[in-house]
Amino acid sequence: MKRLNKYNKHILTGICIIITVLLLVYLLHSDILSGYDNSKFKILQQILSLAAPPVVLIVSIIGLNQLKIAKNNARMNAKRESYKLAAEQCNNYLTHIIPKINEIHEYMRENNIKSLGDATVENKGDTITISSSLNKELQGQDIFISKIVGTLNSIEAFSLFFASGVSEEAVAFSSIGHTYCRNVKKLLPIVALAEGKGYKSILIIYNMWNERLKHEEALRNKRLADSELDNIRVTSIKSLGT
Numbered sequence: 001m002k003r004l005n006k007y008n009k010h011i012l013t014g015i016c017i018i019i020t021v022l023l024l025v026y027l028l029h030s031d032i033l034s035g036y037d038n039s040k041f042k043i044l045q046q047i048l049s050l051a052a053p054p055v056v057l058i059v060s061i062i063g064l065n066q067l068k069i070a071k072n073n074a075r076m077n078a079k080r081e082s083y084k085l086a087a088e089q090c091n092n093y094l095t096h097i098i099p100k101i102n103e104i105h106e107y108m109r110e111n112n113i114k115s116l117g118d119a120t121v122e123n124k125g126d127t128i129t130i131s132s133s134l135n136k137e138l139q140g141q142d143i144f145i146s147k148i149v150g151t152l153n154s155i156e157a158f159s160l161f162f163a164s165g166v167s168e169e170a171v172a173f174s175s176i177g178h179t180y181c182r183n184v185k186k187l188l189p190i191v192a193l194a195e196g197k198g199y200k201s202i203l204i205i206y207n208m209w210n211e212r213l214k215h216e217e218a219l220r221n222k223r224l225a226d227s228e229l230d231n232i233r234v235t236s237i238k239s240l241g242t
Contacts, residue, residue: 118189
């Protein structure tokens with residue numbers, strides 16, 4: 001609240017300064033003051049008229065600067081809140097969603113279910129499509145699938161904060177990007193059952209973070225390859241007569 005009042009103070013200060021300048025300009029160029037015959041007053045009015053342009057310029061700059069400060073402060077505050085919300089959501093993921101995922105993995109180990117099936121996510125322009133084949137071992141496992149759907153709903157709610165831009169996704173990616181993509185990949189066959197409907201945010205964040213992880217891995221491999229090339233010494237032997 002104190003921070004908000006500080007921003008409002010800058011805005012009000014800037015607006016008041018600009019209004020004052022506009023009023024001064026209006027008075028100097030209107031006929032309101034022309035009826036006064038006092039010679040001293042007229043001299044003062046002439047002095048003010050000469051001084052008005054630079055004064056108006058300086059005061060206008062100050063007023064606009066106040067508005068700029070308020071705008072920058074508001075932007076910084078929004079960024080700060082975005083980072084804070086991202087940290088809170090990461091904590092929510094680790095404390096509430098991960099235990100649910102662990103329960104799914106535990107059930108799969110106890111029932112010898114190696115995977116939920118295979119799934120492929122494709123990004124075609126602005127459209128993300130998903131195709132999969134469900135593991136036959138899941139037939140008749142309606143209660144288990146319902147548990148997975150409940151977990152996916154929690155992941156969708158988490159992902160919505162980042163897909164909508166409310167929270168800073170780069171903060172979350174650096175913290176849980178790997179585990180998020182690894183876990184979502186295993187659950188994708190169930191997402192495909194709904195043809196992605198209801199899980200749009202999951203698909204957006206998974207596709208974006210998964211591609212980013214691939215890019216980072218490619219860069220690491222490139223650096224390793226470049227390092228190996230630098231350490232390889234290539235020699236040759238010239239044949240006689242050349």
